[in-house]
Amino acid sequence: MPGTPHVSVWFSRTLVESVLIVVSIMFALALDEWQEDREIQELIDRSVASFAHELQQNHARVEAVRPYHEGLRQILERRIAAGGVTSINEFRNIMDALQPAVLLGSAWQTAVATGVLSRMNYELVSALSLTYSTQFRFDEVSRHGHDVLLAPMNLVEDRLEASLSNAARFVANITSSEMELMAYYQQTLELIDEYKRVHELDGEES
Secondary structure: OOOHHHHHHHHHHHHHHHHHHHHHHHHHHHHHHHHHHHHHHHHHHHHHHHHHHHHHHHHHHHHHHHHHHHHHHHHHHHHHHOOOOOOHHHHHHHHOOOOOOOOOOHHHHHHHHHOHHHHOOHHHHHHHHHHHHHHHHHHHHHHHHHHHHOOHHHOOHHHHHHHHHHHHHHHHHHHHHHHHHHHHHHHHHHHHHHHHHHHHHHHHHO
């Protein structure tokens, strides 16, 4: 059969070309996946760095105002032991010493918006979620409580004793919550450091 060698050559060439095309496609897909994984890892690394920076800032801010609030707690307790305050102005001046820390949350909001949390280490995400939920709750309670204590209905002569007592309890809760929040910050920052250390080791091994 005179045409058979040509068919055989054509078939072999077509087979080789098909294999090359398949290999090229698989290589391109693998390259795209590697590029996507690298971009995701870079986003995770930037997010982790943002979390570390933000939590360090928030820890410092809470730490800076805590001595004022501890001093305020002692002042309120001394006023109660001495029989209360003498005027609405005195009570207002004491409460003006309350300085709620301005806490940042943009790193968490950005991570939620970008969906990067679903790609991160579960233990770290869990710690971050607990820390930020505690922070948001603390921020809301501290600001709302301060506003309530200085509401007009509580700044009247016949309510000063009750207002002073409520203020003492509120400030005691704030100082306790600040210590708890700082502990959360510290624990989460330690987890972030551990994540960075492990990731750096993995990078060196690869």
